[in-house]
Each structure stands twice: as structure tokens, then as C-alpha cells.
Amino acid sequence: MEQQRPQALKPYRVMDFTRAIGWTCGKLLADLGADVIKVEPPGGDPDRRIGPFYRDAPHPEHSLAWFAANTNKRGVTLAVETSDGQALLRALARTADIVLESFPPGYMERHGVGFPQLSEVNPQLIWTAITPFGQHGPYAHYRATDLIGMAMGGLMSLCGETDRPPVRMRPAQGYVQAGLQAAVGTLLAHHDRARSGEGQFVDVSMQHALSWTVIPTRQYWELNRLITERGGTSRAFGDQVRRIIFPCADGHVALMGVMNVREWGPLVEWLAGEGLADDLGDASWRILVEHAGPGTLTQAAVTDEELAHVYDVLGRFFLKHAKAELAAEGQRRGIILLPVHTPRDLLQHPQLIARDFYRPLEHPELGQMLCYPGAPYRLSETPWQLRHRAPLIGEHNEAIYGGELGLSRAELAVLMAAGAI
Numbered sequence: 329m330e331q332q333r334p335q336a337l338k339p340y341r342v343m344d345f346t347r348a349i350g351w352t353c354g355k356l357l358a359d360l361g362a363d364v365i366k367v368e369p370p371g372g373d374p375d376r377r378i379g380p381f382y383r384d385a386p387h388p389e390h391s392l393a394w395f396a397a398n399t400n401k402r403g404v405t406l407a408v409e410t411s412d413g414q415a416l417l418r419a420l421a422r423t424a425d426i427v428l429e430s431f432p433p434g435y436m437e438r439h440g441v442g443f444p445q446l447s448e449v450n451p452q453l454i455w456t457a458i459t460p461f462g463q464h465g466p467y468a469h470y471r472a473t474d475l476i477g478m479a480m481g482g483l484m485s486l487c488g489e490t491d492r493p494p495v496r497m498r499p500a501q502g503y504v505q506a507g508l509q510a511a512v513g514t515l516l517a518h519h520d521r522a523r524s525g526e527g528q529f530v531d532v533s534m535q536h537a538l539s540w541t542v543i544p545t546r547q548y549w550e551l552n553r554l555i556t557e558r559g560g561t562s563r564a565f566g567d568q569v570r571r572i573i574f575p576c577a578d579g580h581v582a583l584m585g586v587m588n589v590r591e592w593g594p595l596v597e598w599l600a601g602e603g604l605a606d607d608l609g610d611a612s613w614r615i616l617v618e619h620a621g622p623g624t625l626t627q628a629a630v631t632d633e634e635l636a637h638v639y640d641v642l643g644r645f646f647l648k649h650a651k652a653e654l655a656a657e658g659q660r661r662g663i664i665l666l667p668v669h670t671p672r673d674l675l676q677h678p679q680l681i682a683r684d685f686y687r688p689l690e691h692p693e694l695g696q697m698l699c700y701p702g703a704p705y706r707l708s709e710t711p712w713q714l715r716h717r718a719p720l721i722g723e724h725n726e727a728i729y730g731g732e733l734g735l736s737r738a739e740l741a742v743l744m745a746a747g748a749i
Contacts, residue, residue: 335361336710340518343367343420344401345408345429345436348375348474348500349534350458351397352507353514354428358400359703359712365420365728366401369408370747372721382694388721389693393499395718397507399689399700403719404728405749412748414441419733421446426454426514432471433463443529453527454517458510462533472534477502481538486545489560505541506534571639573668576646581654584664586638594661599645606641675699687714725749 338361344354345367358364366373376388383390407413408431418441421427427446429436436442443455457463460472461480475496478484483502488495510532517528545556561573572582585591596613599605607613646654651667658665667673674680685702703712729735729749743749 333709333711335713336707337362340425341365341423342426342428343417343424345427345431346458346507347373347430348378348393348397349460349503349506350428350430350456350510351375351394352504353456353458353510354401354507355397355399356508356511357426357514359714360710361713362426364401365724366398366403366719367406367417368403368721370405370722370744370749372405376721395698396700398718400713400715401719402724402728403722404725405722407748408436408439408441410746410748412743412746414439416729416733416743416748417441418446418449420728421450421453423732424450424453426456426518428456428458428510428514430458433457433459433468447527451526452521454514454521454530455527456510456514456517456530456532458506458532458534460534462536463531467535474500474502477506477534477538481505481535482542483538486542486556486558488558490558490562492560494558501541502534502538505537506532509537509540570635574639574643574646576649576651576654578650579670579673580668581646581651582666582668583642584666586635586642591663595663598657598661598663599641602645602648604641604645604648608638608641689714689717691717693720722749 337357340357340362342354342357342362342364344350344364346354354364354366372388373394376391376394377386378391378393379386380392381387381390382392382395406416408417421441427443434442437444443453443457447453447455459468460477461467461470472480478487478496478501479494481502484494484496486494487497510530513530513532517530521527548554548556562571570586572584572586573580574583585595592614596605596608600609654665655667669677675686680686687700687702688697689700690697698717700714702714705712725740726737729740729743730737735743740749
């Protein structure tokens with residue numbers, strides 16, 4: 329059914345020069361139907377070396393990161409630094425609607441194929457530049473990895489345990505956020521072009537994109553005069569930090585209602601039914617909980633030592649049960665107790681399976697069908713589609729340079745020998 333319906337961006341062409349920092353942007357546009365041509369330097373995108381790799385065998389065409397973020401794209405090779413490569417780029421730009429790139433600011437312009445030059449050839453061209461810190465400012469020409477982006481965007485300061493240094497989240501959150509915001513900016517420019525008939529330059533900073541992820545912490549300060557800090561397995565509730573992540577028999581669970589008035593009774597009853605409530609069923613605990621009123625307990629109502637005792641009792645109980653069992657029984661009793669899913673759990677999750685989230689995709693070069701995550705959203709009239717795997721290095725050189733630009737195989741061989749493609 330999806331294959332029979334038109335896609336939102338099907339008439340449009342995108343030239344994608346980005347490294348890993350921008351892959352997500354091109355993928356999102358390709359998933360909406362755009363003809364995204366992934367342009368790599370001869371020999372392939374250096375970020376094809378990012379692992380993990382298919383069957384743990386490092387190879388530029390076996391990177392699972394490349395597989396995941398470059399589906400639905402076609403692929404050509406082109407050396408921007410060569411005159412022949414620049415001539416090919418100008419020819420392709422005449423039919424392009426969007427250019428995505430992640431070179432240092434001014435790099436393509438210095439080679440005569442930047443936005444000022446190519447917009448003269450194609451005034452409707454949208455140019456999206458994705459860099460670590462944007463096109464101007466004191467850090468504009470600094471290089472940065474995803475790790476640096478997370479650190480300098482502020483997100484890392486909130487990740488990890490309170491008594492240990494900040495940590496990085498995986499997969500690459502900086503690259504994903506930069507690519508996501510680049511796609512939003514590109515689509516906004518695309519929408520404006522439908523009105524004005526003119527393209528524009530979209531300047532995307534990974535630091536900006538990541539700073540947006542911590543905006544709620546700024547609002548929390550404005551509203552409550554509290555500075556949000558790393559919580560690790562805990563979470564701040566008013567003036568107290570409460571543990572919410574506990575190990576269980578086969579992983580971890582999250583308990584949101586620790587010492588919550590509404591959930592305390594059912595939770596203690598559950599533990600008592602298995603003879604594991606210790607002293608939590610005593611009247612003194614019930615009085616403490618009821619004293620707090622309808623909300624959760626405050627530091628004035630319960631001490632750190634008392635909380636530690638509750639966590640110890642709960643921890644012993646959770647270790648005797650699997651997370652699926654705990655979640656199901658918690659749901660039955662009206663307790664907010666949820667499993668912490670691993671990637672393996674997600675592959676088997678009945679809700680994702682029921683919504684046909686996972687899609688098989690053929691890899692003829694591997695002789696395999698691989699399972700991919702599906703649409704992050706549903707469009708009833710112009711659906712998201714997973715059409716084909718990520719391109720091999722230079723896989724569509726002949727189809728695009730030969731079939732579309734009219735170059736012969738002999739001319740392509742000369743360009744390849746010269747290092748232009």
C-alpha cells in the first residue's frame with residue numbers, strides 16, 4: 329500500500345556531501361522520497377570506518393552506522409578539490425534542489441562551488457551547511473567529534489552518576505541532533521521557496537542543536553531556582569533526589585512512585601504477599617507516607633537513612649523477579665513500574681511488532697536480508713518508505729554521470745584515473 333502512494337519529497341533532488349555529522353539529515357529527506365545522492369570522495373566517506381561492522385569485520389562497506397543512516401540514498405564519488413570534480417558538481421547542481429554539506433566554513437566557496445557560486449547557476453538552490461559550531465564566531469573553524477559536541481552543547485553535564493564525571497550517551501547524539509535540526513531547517517527553507525521561488529542558506533551548528541536538548545533545565549532554574557544536575561539512576565523530585573532505576577533478575581526496572589502516597593500501599597502489599605516487605609508494613613512507615621499528603625515525600629518527612637533502607641528492601645525484592653513480570657504485576661496493581669528495555673528487548677516488543685515498525689531490507693552484496701527500524705512517524709497520504717540499502721562506494725557513478733550527464737564509459741575511466749571520481 330505504501331509503495332503505491334506518492335511521497336512528500338519525491339520530485340526533489342538532494343546532493344549530500346556530509347560526513348557523519350549530517351547523515352541523519354539526508355536520510356530523513358530520502359525517507360520522505362527525495363532523490364538523495366550521497367557524494368563521497370574517491371575511496372569513500374572516511375566515516376565509513378565508524379563501527380560496529382557487519383559480523384565484526386572492519387570494512388568501509390560493512391559499517392552498520394553507515395547502513396543505518398544512509399538508506400534510500402544513491403551514491404557517487406567526486407573530488408571537490410579537482411577542476412573536473414568541480415565541473416561535475418556544477419552540472420549536477422543545475423538539477424538539484426538542495427545541497428547538504430559539512431565541510432569547514434568557506435571550504436566549498438574557496439573551490440568555486442560554494443553557495444554564492446552555485447546559487448547563480450540555480451537561484452532556487454537551498455544550501456544546508458552542518459558544522460560543529462556554525463559558520464561564524466570564535467569557534468567556527470574548530471573541528472569537533474560527537475563527543476566534543478555533547479560536551480560543549482551541555483548535554484554531557486547531565487549524563488552519569490552524581491559522584492562520577494559526566495559521560496557520553498551512545499549512539500552519537502550530537503550527530504543525530506545536528507542532522508535532525510538540519511532536516512527541520514531544510515524543510516522550512518523548502519516551504520519558503522514554494523512561496524518566494526528563491527533558495528537560501530541554512531546554517532546548522534551541532535552545539536546549537538545540543539543546547540536545545542537542555543533547555544528544560546534552564547526553565548527549571550527560572551521556575552524553581554534549582555540547578556539540574558546529573559541524576560544517574562536517580563531523579564530529582566522537588567528538594568530531594570529519589571532513586572528510580574533498580575537492577576532485577578534480567579536487567580533493570582524504573583520505579584517512578586517510590587514512597588508516593590497513592591502507590592505505597594499497593595507496593596508494600598505486594599512485597600508482603602511474598603514475605604519480603606521487611607518492616608515497611610509497620611504503622612510508622614504508613615504514618616510517614618500519609619503525613620506527606622497527596623504528593624511524594626519531602627526531605628523533612630523522611631531521612632536519607634530511611635530512604636536507603638527502603639531502597640535496600642525494594643532492591644532485594646526486584647532481584648527475585650524478571651522485568652517483564654515486574655512490569656505486568658505493577659500495571660495490575662496501579663504502580664508505575666516499567667522495564668528498562670535493551671535493543672534486544674525492542675526487537676521483540678509486541679507494540680513495535682504490532683505497528684510493523686521493523687522492516688527487512690535486502691543486501692544483495694551480503695546475500696542477506698537485514699532488519700531495520702521503520703518510520704519514526706506516520707503520514708497517511710505521503711508515507712515514509714524504506715526503499716533500498718545504503719549505497720556502495722561509487723555505486724551509481726555510471727547511472728548518474730553516464731545516464732544523466734551523458735558521459736561515456738571511456739570518459740568516466742579518464743575521470744577515475746585522474747582522481748576526479
